[in-house]
Amino acid sequence: MLATLGDLVDDVVVRVHDPVNVATDTAAHITRRRGGSAANVVAMAARSGHPSRFIGQVGDDPIGAALIGDLAADGVETSFVRRGGRTGTIVVLVDATGERTMLTDRGACTALDRPEAAWLDGVTILHVPMYSLMGEPLATTATTTIRWAHDREIDVSIDVSSVALIDAHGPQDVLASLRRLDPAVVFANADEARALDIAGPIAREVTVIKRGGAPALVFAGGERHEVPAVPIGEVGDTTGAGDAFAAGFLTADWRADVVSATRAGHRAAAIAIGGARR
Numbered sequence: 001m002l003a004t005l006g007d008l009v010d011d012v013v014v015r016v017h018d019p020v021n022v023a024t025d026t027a028a029h030i031t032r033r034r035g036g037s038a039a040n041v042v043a044m045a046a047r048s049g050h051p052s053r054f055i056g057q058v059g060d061d062p063i064g065a066a067l068i069g070d071l072a073a074d075g076v077e078t079s080f081v082r083r084g085g086r087t088g089t090i091v092v093l094v095d096a097t098g099e100r101t102m103l104t105d106r107g108a109c110t111a112l113d114r115p116e117a118a119w120l121d122g123v124t125i126l127h128v129p130m131y132s133l134m135g136e137p138l139a140t141t142a143t144t145t146i147r148w149a150h151d152r153e154i155d156v157s158i159d160v161s162s163v164a165l166i167d168a169h170g171p172q173d174v175l176a177s178l179r180r181l182d183p184a185v186v187f188a189n190a191d192e193a194r195a196l197d198i199a200g201p202i203a204r205e206v207t208v209i210k211r212g213g214a215p216a217l218v219f220a221g222g223e224r225h226e227v228p229a230v231p232i233g234e235v236g237d238t239t240g241a242g243d244a245f246a247a248g249f250l251t252a253d254w255r256a257d258v259v260s261a262t263r264a265g266h267r268a269a270a271i272a273i274g275g276a277r278r
Contacts, residue, residue, distance in 0.1 A: 006038025040243035059087030244272035
């Protein structure tokens, strides 16, 4: 079973095809959907038929209830989701190239406290976005849960998640946190890798640098691999592509064949970018 610990939020996606007209109107196409990096990963995994569990907190409000119901409909186990406070919202601005900028209000997500050992029952890998390691009490909860996972010999995966987080906390502090948490797998995109000056392995077993349409760089077992991405046509929206990649990789047999697992990650990301339901 794959478990993720982190955010489940309401995404408001704003697609603009022309430059934003400051202080006046700009035509846009606006939709809403379930979001949050941890939720995206576990939903993609569940839709592929992999046993999956989400651990987190949403608001005690109708939006939170709907988000939990949506995850459960995808096949995710949601019995450990906490309710309280106000559900978070992220406004995702998507430009004509598919690149996205996020305006983030995490709401109740960071309020998750009092971790439970039962969260890890039956779990074989725990995936934690770096977002979950920033903001209290969630950060302490995530750190404690990671420590428990190590005690149970459960693999831990961490996604670096955000250049903004690196800038806010400093590259050295982020790298020190990764070393202290000792994940088996670390994911970073090209911008995050540059911000951390990653030129080789930083995880205990596998380090993956995602580079969009360019080959992913994978460091594992003392070897460096370049694994080509899946060719796609027009890019509509890159939101969630990195999360889908993590789901595809982690639900493959990455210990036995890291290259095949990376290809599975690319395929999952291509599905996300192609507009498949997240």
